[in-house]
Amino acid sequence: MKNSVFTGAATAIVTPLTRDGIDYEQFGRLIEWQIAEGIDAIVAVGTTGEGSTLSDSEHKEAIKFCVEKVAGRVPVIAGTGSNDTAYAIELTKYACEVGADAMLLVTPYYNKATQKGLIESFKVIADASTKPCILYNVPSRTGCNLLPSSVAVLAEHPNIVAIKEACGNISQVAELCALVGDKIDVYSGNDDQIIPILSLGGKGVISVLSNIMPAATVKMCRDYMNGNVSAARHAQLDLLPLINALFSEVNPIPVKAAVAAMGYCENYLRLPLTPMEKEHEEKLLSLMKEQNLI
Numbered sequence: 001m002k003n004s005v006f007t008g009a010a011t012a013i014v015t016p017l018t019r020d021g022i023d024y025e026q027f028g029r030l031i032e033w034q035i036a037e038g039i040d041a042i043v044a045v046g047t048t049g050e051g052s053t054l055s056d057s058e059h060k061e062a063i064k065f066c067v068e069k070v071a072g073r074v075p076v077i078a079g080t081g082s083n084d085t086a087y088a089i090e091l092t093k094y095a096c097e098v099g100a101d102a103m104l105l106v107t108p109y110y111n112k113a114t115q116k117g118l119i120e121s122f123k124v125i126a127d128a129s130t131k132p133c134i135l136y137n138v139p140s141r142t143g144c145n146l147l148p149s150s151v152a153v154l155a156e157h158p159n160i161v162a163i164k165e166a167c168g169n170i171s172q173v174a175e176l177c178a179l180v181g182d183k184i185d186v187y188s189g190n191d192d193q194i195i196p197i198l199s200l201g202g203k204g205v206i207s208v209l210s211n212i213m214p215a216a217t218v219k220m221c222r223d224y225m226n227g228n229v230s231a232a233r234h235a236q237l238d239l240l241p242l243i244n245a246l247f248s249e250v251n252p253i254p255v256k257a258a259v260a261a262m263g264y265c266e267n268y269l270r271l272p273l274t275p276m277e278k279e280h281e282e283k284l285l286s287l288m289k290e291q292n293l294i
Contacts, residue, residue, distance in 0.1 A: 001182050001183075002158075002184065004162070004185050004203055005041065005077065005101065005102040005132055005161060005162060005185070006075050006077075006203075006204065007203050007221075007225070008203075008204045008218055008221040008222060009039060009040050009041075009204055009205050009207050009214070009217040010040055010041035010187070010206045011034050011042055011043065011206075011207055011210040011211055012043045012047065012049065012206050012207060012211070013030065013034065013043060013048065013049055013066075013211060014030070014049060014050075014211055014255060014265060015027065015050050015054070016030065017265070017266070017268045017269070018268055019268065021058065022054075022058055022062055022065075023266070024065055026265045026266075027062070027066075027265075028065075028069050029264060030259070030264045030265065031069045031070060033214075033264070035073050035074060037218075038214065038215055038218050039074060039214045039217075039218060040074060040075075040218060040221075041074050041101075042066060042074060042077070043078075043079060043104055043206055044077070044078055045059055045062045045066075046079035046104055046106075047079070047138070047252070048208055048211070048252045048255060049062070050270060050273070051079045053270040053271075053273070059091065060091070060094050060098075063080075063094070064098045067098055075102060076101050076102075077102045077103065077104050077206075078092075078095035078100035078102070078103055078104065079104045080092040080094075080095050080104065081103075081125075081136060082106075083108040083109045083111050085121045085124060085125065088105065088108075092105075092125055092128055092129050092133075096129055096130045096131050100131060101131060101132075102131050102132040102134055103129055103131060103132070103133045103134065104136050104206075105125055105133055105134065105136055107135075107136065107137055107139075107145075108142070109144075112143045115147055115149075115150045118146055119153055119154060122157075122160065123154070126157050126159040126160050127159070131159075133157075133160050134163065134164055134206075135151065135154065135163040135164070136166070136189065137151075137163060137164070137165050137166060137189070138164075138166040138167070139167055140166075145167060146163075147172075148172060148175045148176040148178075148179045149179065151179070152180055152183075155180045155184045156183070160184060161185060162184050162185035162187060163184060163186055164187045164188075164206045165187065165188065165197065166188075168193070170196055170200075173186070173193075173196075173197055173200060174200055177200045177201050177202075186200070186201065187203060187204050187206050188202055189206055191205065191207055191209040191217075191246070192236075192244070194220060194236055195224060195232055195236040198221065198224045198225070198232075204221050205217065208246055208251055209239065209242070209243055211258070212255070212259060212293055213239070216239070219235070220236060242284075245280070245283055249277065250273070253273055253275070253276050254276055254280065254281075254284055256276075257275065257276045257281050257285075258284060258285075258288060258293075261285055261293075
């Protein structure tokens with residue numbers, strides 16, 4: 001059985017940006033707050049961190065900064081996946097060198113590889129890594145779906161230890177859990193499915209919600225794992241309106257607005273992403289006020 005990178009809640013952290021680049025002062029503040037609130041791990045420059053629009057140097061600098069700021073207090077998971085396998089290998093090697101604790105490898109977007117291509121791509125990236133690798137399946141964004149049978153093959157690789165599953169299909173997740181057993185950990189990639197995936201044997205969540213509610217997201221996971229299923233279920237359902245608001249437009253548009261409203265960054269995104277539509281933002285901020293976040 002492989003060691004878990006983390007158990008509980010990891011924040012897929014936003015990257016504070018301005019017109020001039022990454023705002024490292026705000027990034028540092030946000031990281032410190034996350035750790036103070038008890039988050040179990042931090043995922044840097046993934047989907048929520050706008051990794052796809054950062055330059056190569058920014059992507060690497062953000063990983064290095066996060067590792068150095070966290071300083072071993074919680075695991076840092078670096079988003080190093082790409083639709084270009086060679087580039088994913090380069091990023092992965094760099095993240096290993098600067099001390100990231102694990103890699104998050106998204107399925108190659110746009111290319112729409114076959115299952116054979118996905119398996120071979122992940123294998124060569126994992127071969128190049130000196131740290132554990134977490135697969136990331138999010139077909140709504142990438143145009144390809146990493147099937148449970150393919151994950152079962154990849155689970156045999158010694159460096160592939162987990163999957164962030166954001167397919168949205170609980171039946172597929174159940175099939176995945178049945179096939180892989182204890183060979184790799186399964187994390188929810190959707191905040192509205194934390195408890196359902198934990199009930200199938202999941203180890204936690206890589207979360208957008210925890211950008212603004214880290215302590216509550218951690219507590220939801222811990223309550224479930226400690227047998228307080230009723231409290232965990234109520235938290236999942238009570239937070240559903242806020243979770244839905246955080247996904248009322250494509251991620252990370254809403255969560256960047258939410259984090260900005262809390263004073264941890266500017267509400268600035270790089271094209272093709274644009275700030276949240278007013279009616280959606282008003283609803284999001286109203287729900288945040290109900291939770292005493294702003």
